[in-house]
Amino acid sequence: MEYLYALLFYVATVIFIGGLAYKVYQYATTPAPLKIPTMPAPLTMSGVVLRLLREVVFFESLFRSNKWIWLFGWMFHIALWLVLFRHLRYFTDSVWLIIVLAQPFGKYAAFAMLAGLGGLFIRRILVERIHYITNPSDYLILALLIVIGASGTMMTFVTHTDIVQLKVFISGLRTFNIQPLPTDIPLLIHLASVFALMIIFPFSKLLHAPGVFFSPSRNQADNTRERRHLASWAAAKFETQS
Amino acid sequence: MAKADYEVPALRPYPTIPPLKNDSMKGKGPFVSRPEFQEPLGFPGDLPDNWQQAVIDKMGEMLKKYRGLQVFLDSCVKCGACTDKCHYFLGTADPKNMPVARQDLLRQVYRRYFTLGGKLFPSLVGAQDLTREMLDEWHNYYHQCSECRRCSVFCPYGIDTAEITMAAREILDSVGKGQKYSNEIIAKVYKIGNNLGLPPPALRDTLEGLEEDIEAETDVKVRLPIDEEGAEVLLVTPSADFFAEPHVDGLIGYAKVFHQAGISWTLSSHASEAANFGLFIGSYENMRRISQRIREAALDLKVKRIVFGECGHAWRVAYSFLNTLAGPFDFLDPKYPVPQHICEFTYDLLQRNALKLDKTANDDKVITFHDSCNVARASRMGDKPGGQFFIPREVIKASCNHFYDMAEDTIHDVTYCCGGGGGLLTDDLMDVRIKGALPRMEALKQVSEQHGVTHMASICAICKSQFTKVIPYYGFRMDQIVSVHQLVSNAIVLK
Numbered sequence: 001m002e003y004l005y006a007l008l009f010y011v012a013t014v015i016f017i018g019g020l021a022y023k024v025y026q027y028a029t030t031p032a033p034l035k036i037p038t039m040p041a042p043l044t045m046s047g048v049v050l051r052l053l054r055e056v057v058f059f060e061s062l063f064r065s066n067k068w069i070w071l072f073g074w075m076f077h078i079a080l081w082l083v084l085f086r087h088l089r090y091f092t093d094s095v096w097l098i099i100v101l102a103q104p105f106g107k108y109a110a111f112a113m114l115a116g117l118g119g120l121f122i123r124r125i126l127v128e129r130i131h132y133i134t135n136p137s138d139y140l141i142l143a144l145l146i147v148i149g150a151s152g153t154m155m156t157f158v159t160h161t162d163i164v165q166l167k168v169f170i171s172g173l174r175t176f177n178i179q180p181l182p183t184d185i186p187l188l189i190h191l192a193s194v195f196a197l198m199i200i201f202p203f204s205k206l207l208h209a210p211g212v213f214f215s216p217s218r219n220q221a222d223n224t225r226e227r228r229h230l231a232s233w234a235a236a237k238f239e240t241q242s
Numbered sequence: 243m244a245k246a247d248y249e250v251p252a253l254r255p256y257p258t259i260p261p262l263k264n265d266s267m268k269g270k271g272p273f274v275s276r277p278e279f280q281e282p283l284g285f286p287g288d289l290p291d292n293w294q295q296a297v298i299d300k301m302g303e304m305l306k307k308y309r310g311l312q313v314f315l316d317s318c319v320k321c322g323a324c325t326d327k328c329h330y331f332l333g334t335a336d337p338k339n340m341p342v343a344r345q346d347l348l349r350q351v352y353r354r355y356f357t358l359g360g361k362l363f364p365s366l367v368g369a370q371d372l373t374r375e376m377l378d379e380w381h382n383y384y385h386q387c388s389e390c391r392r393c394s395v396f397c398p399y400g401i402d403t404a405e406i407t408m409a410a411r412e413i414l415d416s417v418g419k420g421q422k423y424s425n426e427i428i429a430k431v432y433k434i435g436n437n438l439g440l441p442p443p444a445l446r447d448t449l450e451g452l453e454e455d456i457e458a459e460t461d462v463k464v465r466l467p468i469d470e471e472g473a474e475v476l477l478v479t480p481s482a483d484f485f486a487e488p489h490v491d492g493l494i495g496y497a498k499v500f501h502q503a504g505i506s507w508t509l510s511s512h513a514s515e516a517a518n519f520g521l522f523i524g525s526y527e528n529m530r531r532i533s534q535r536i537r538e539a540a541l542d543l544k545v546k547r548i549v550f551g552e553c554g555h556a557w558r559v560a561y562s563f564l565n566t567l568a569g570p571f572d573f574l575d576p577k578y579p580v581p582q583h584i585c586e587f588t589y590d591l592l593q594r595n596a597l598k599l600d601k602t603a604n605d606d607k608v609i610t611f612h613d614s615c616n617v618a619r620a621s622r623m624g625d626k627p628g629g630q631f632f633i634p635r636e637v638i639k640a641s642c643n644h645f646y647d648m649a650e651d652t653i654h655d656v657t658y659c660c661g662g663g664g665g666l667l668t669d670d671l672m673d674v675r676i677k678g679a680l681p682r683m684e685a686l687k688q689v690s691e692q693h694g695v696t697h698m699a700s701i702c703a704i705c706k707s708q709f710t711k712v713i714p715y716y717g718f719r720m721d722q723i724v725s726v727h728q729l730v731s732n733a734i735v736l737k
Contacts, residue, residue, distance in 0.1 A: 023316070030309035033526060035562050036402065038394045039619050040627035040655060055398070064656075065323035065396035073321060073398075123322070128262055130322035132337045133346065135368035137359070138320050203358045204367075208399055211317030216310045217391075217400035222622055224562050225579045228569045233307055238530060 002169060002181040005191055009173055012195035019202025020210065027214035033231035041222040048221050055218060068123065076116030076145075082109035083152070090167055110153045117146050141204065144193055151190035161187045248673050250715045251333055251680045253687050259326040260335035267336040271382035272670045275420035282429040283528055286418040293417045294372050298355050300416045304409055305356065311409050314401045315352045318342060324393040324403075329658045330386050333677030338383050341393035341403040347379055348410050377419065384410040385421055386674050388664035389522065390615035395655055407664070408524025415523055423668035424519045428528055435535075436481035436515035442468075445514055448484050456494060462736040464501045466493075466509070469543065473508035475500070476540050478516045478560075478581075479551025480703035488725050489706055492552050495727025496584055498734045502598075503591050507549070510539035516556035517703065521563075522665035529559065530567040537568040546575035549582045552725055554614035554702030555663065557583055561621035585701060586623045588730060589633045592640050599733040604642035607697045609729065610689050611635055611647065612682065612709075613657035614702035628654075634701055634726055641733040646693040652685040660700075662708025675708060676715050683716040701726050 042048050054060040059077075062070045086106025089095045121142045124134050155161050162182040172179035181187075200206065213219060230239070277287025290296055305312045324341040326332070331339040338344060350370035353360030360369030370376060389404035414420060430439045440448070449466040456464045467473065477500075483493040500507045513535040520529030540548055548571070550560045560581045565571065571580040579586075591597045613631060623629040631654045639645050652658050661678030689695045700706050700723065709723045 027309060027313055030306060030312050032309040033307065034566060036310060036405065036620070038391060038400055038402065038655075039622060039630065043627065055400075059398055061396055061400065062321070062323055062398040065327070065398075069321050069323055120321075127322065129259070129325040129337070129340060130320070132262060133320045133322065133325065133340065133342050135320070135366070137363075137367045140366075200359075205317070205319045208317040208319050211313045212399045214309060214313050215317070215400040216313070217394050217402045217405075222627065224565055225581075228565045230566055231307075234526065234566075 001183055001188070002178050005169075005181055005188075006173060006178045008192065008195045012198040016198035016201055023202055023207055024210050027210065031231035031233060032216040032220070033234050035220050035222075035224045035229050036216050037220040037222055038217040039222060041220065043222050045221055048219055052213060052219060056212060068119070072116045072119030072123070074116075075112050076120065079109040079113035079116060082106045083113060083149075090163075090170055093171070107156055110149060110156065114146065114149045114153065117142055117149060121146070137204065141200070141206070144197055148190060148193045148197065151186045151193070154186045155184070155190065159184065159186060248676050248715065250676055253680075253684050253716060255688075257332070257681065257684050260332065262337045263335040264337060267330075267334045267339060267382075267386060267674065269382055270378070271421075272385045272666075272668060273422035274381070275415075275422045275425040277418075279422060279425040279429045280415070280418060280420055282432050283415070283420075283425055283525070285415045285420055285425070288418045290417060293377075296417050297351075297372055297377070297413055300413045301352065301409075302356070304412065305352075308405070308409065310402065310405045314345070314399075314405060315349050317399045318345060318349065318401055321398065323396050323398060324401075327393045327396050328387075328403075329390075329392070329661060329681045330388075330674060330678045333661070333680035334386075334674065336386075338379075339386055341397075341401075344383055344387055345401065345403055345406045347376070347383055348406055351376065377414070377417075380410050381414055381419060381421075384414070385666065385671065386678075388615070388659045388661065388666055388678070390659035390663055391619040392615065392656065392659065395619065404664070405524075408522075410524075411522070411665075412524040415525065420523065421665060423670070424522050424665040427517075428519050428523070428532070431515055431519075431532055431535075435512060437517050437519070438481040438484070440481055440484060440514065442511035442514070445484060445509075445511060449509070452490070452494060452497075456497070460736055462501070464494075464497050464736070466497050467507065468509040469511050470506075470508040471543050473506040473543060473545055475505055475507035475547045475549050476513075476536075476543055476545040477507050477509055477549050477551060477584075478513055478536055478539075478556075479509070479584075480516045480553040480556060481514060482703040482707060483551055486703070486707060487710065488721070488723055488728055489552075489703055491728035491731060492725025493727075495725065495729075495731030495734070496551060498731050498736060499584075499588050499591065499597065499727070502734060502736060503596055508543055508545070510543060512542065513539035516550055516553045516560070518556055518559040519665060521555055521559050529563065533559065533564055533567040536564065537571075540571075541573065547578045547582065548574065548580055549584055549587050551584050552701040552703065552727060554616040554704060556703075558616035558620040583623050583633075584727065585634045585637050586629075588637050588727070589624070592637065598735040599640050599730065600735050601641060601643045601733055603732045604729055605644070607642060607724075607729075608644040608646065608693060608695045609638055609642050609724075610645070610686065610695045610698050611638055611653075611726075612660065612698050612700045612705060613653050614700060614705050615657060615659045615663060617701060618655050618657045631655075637726055638699055638729055641729040646689055646695055648685040648689045652681065658682045658685070660702070660705040660708040661712060663702075663704050667704050667708055676712050679708070679712045679716070683713065683718075686713075686718070687716075697722050697724050699724050699726050699729060
């Protein structure tokens with residue numbers, strides 16, 4: 001079992017990091033030939049950084065748009081970050097103080113995460129307009145996240161796994177030294193679904209995570225009258241050499 | 243055309259999101275362009291035999307040239323935030339007019355041919371083969387989008403359906419399936435110089451006639467010069483301003499403002515059109531070619547400044563793209579932004595007390611202001627973000643005593659499109675134009691009942707044309723639509 005999971009871990013990690021790096025490279029190198037920020041937009045790049053921060057920390061646009069989607073979506077994402085942060089203790093040799101302090105928050109955030117996911121899932125079924133635009137993969141990704149959250153919460157609050165042994169397994173992965181993995185069913189489900197999520201990440205709508213930073217309607221400054229903006233392909237095609 | 247031909251939605255006191263009516267706007271879409279309008283724009287005249295491959299190749303090429311397209315097609319999570327934000331959806335209830343569903347028409351094909359998930363498991367991720375039916379759906383539904391960008395305001399990733407629509411139209415053009423209205427007009431700009439096909443002699447006659455009208459009315463000789471070398475300002479304005487109502491009253495207003503300010507100005511017969519339909523069809527090349535005329539006119543006439551008249555999408559192209567497409571403008575006076583909007587120009591004069599306005603001249607009116615989508619969400623005026631909302635209102639308030647805004651969720655950056663923008667201002671799309679005007683009409687009705695508003699002012703030639711044509715269906719009168727500079731024109735005290 002530990003060999004299968006170790007293999008899955010390596011495959012998932014390579015695909016996740018490699019795939020994401022490729023997409024980020026693609027986004028970063030594809031030119032945006034015209035300035036198309038949604039106005040009113042900040043006039044300076046520092047203003048743009050703030051706009052993006054408000055967008056990714058508070059989901060500003062979504063808040064303006066729809067309070068229910070915002071509530072469920074924001075709750076899920078913020079809770080997910082807390083939970084992920086808490087998980088750092090399984091990956092570092094000495095557990096930093098801040099991670100220790102974050103433990104209780106991370107623990108209970110799991111419920112907020114599940115509540116958010118549940119809300120999103122129910123809306124997807126019940127709201128006619130959202131039902132219409134939903135593909136099977138949209139349900140499956142939500143279901144996968146719910147499985148990850150539920151199996152993790154199980155281990156925190158109901159059937160604990162051998163956490164010391166798990167940490168030995170994870171530390172071993174770093175040095176390609178495969179150690180035994182506890183074989184509790186919730187843990188195996190938890191890890192397998194996390195690997196599945198990592199594998200589909202660079203091929204799915206989960207690309208919204210890097211995408212939001214490269215969205216020209218959000219990441220451009222409003223300064224066209226002051227500074228001439230020219231994409232490389234447009235310059236090569238139209239600007240005469242003089 | 244009789245009114246009874248169209249099903250006009252009822253104005254509701256409390257607008258709600260309509261339940262879906264599948265396929266309610268299914269159809270053939272607008273007239274398909276003909277070869278003689280395709281070829282001047284550099285597009286094939288007919289669908290080629292290998293059109294499927296051509297579409298996929300074109301899509302692949304555009305994904306490499308436009309980051310927005312690539313990011314927007316990847317990033318949508320189908321959260322549903324945009325689903326109730328489009329005026330065409332609210333007016334038609336056709337689910338394919340929900341912004342995300344409109345994008346999905348292109349995204350389904352993108353996923354099928356460009357993503358691993360779509361190649362391996364098409365039905366799981368909603369990927370679709372590119373069929374003739376799909377192409378026809380594109381033509382139909384991508385011409386029920388006015389590229390107004392209201393949805394992009396609300397999207398958590400800023401996904402801009404206008405960009406998707408433009409890409410789809412560019413792809414359709416590349417396989418000979420353009421839209422007749424837009425492409426015929428662009429061909430006319432290349433051939434004659436403006437959208438209306440008004441040749442220079444006719445234009446000069448029109449302007450002389452207007453000068454006579456002004457003199458008859460005011461006893462003051464106000465000039466409307468054209469092709470005058472050495473003028474300070476080149477005014478570029480939509481050709482509708484030369485004779486359509488209420489546009490022409492706006493043009494008279496600009497002339498009076500220049501006259502009163504004592505600033506020499508000129509129109510150009512070479513660039514006798516501010517509109518740039520290259521934007522609507524998403525064609526960088528055509529948009530650039532149309533923009534170059536303005537640069538050439540400015541150089542030929544040796545002007546120091548460029549000012550744009552009241553036109554929404556033209557101001558988007560001017561403000562956001564002109565420097566890119568036809569810059570650099572280092573030959574103009576660096577004291578002024580290039581280009582300037584006529585509202586900025588008038589507002590500056592007002593700030594310096596250079597104009598005298600008698601507000602009582604508009605006392606027969608109670609005014610509201612329709613923020614035009616391209617001005618509101620794709621441009622700016624003045625030196626602060628949001629100046630595009632503030633400055634036109636200040637100009638209006640300086641010209642009249644009675645002004646009230648419409649409901650907050652229908653103005654500023656969440657303004658509703660008039661329903662006729664983005665290349666939809668054509669009789670073959672009357673049905674969708676009438677229905678798309680619904681949210682604006684409801685807001686207008688509300689402010690009419692609450693504050694007795696009698697007139698709606700606008701700074702866009704398309705908005706003005708669309709509203710004058712469509713509001714009678716909703717029980718308003720055509721002459722309730724006015725130009726902002728028409729109000730200035732009424733109020734200005736000429737010396």
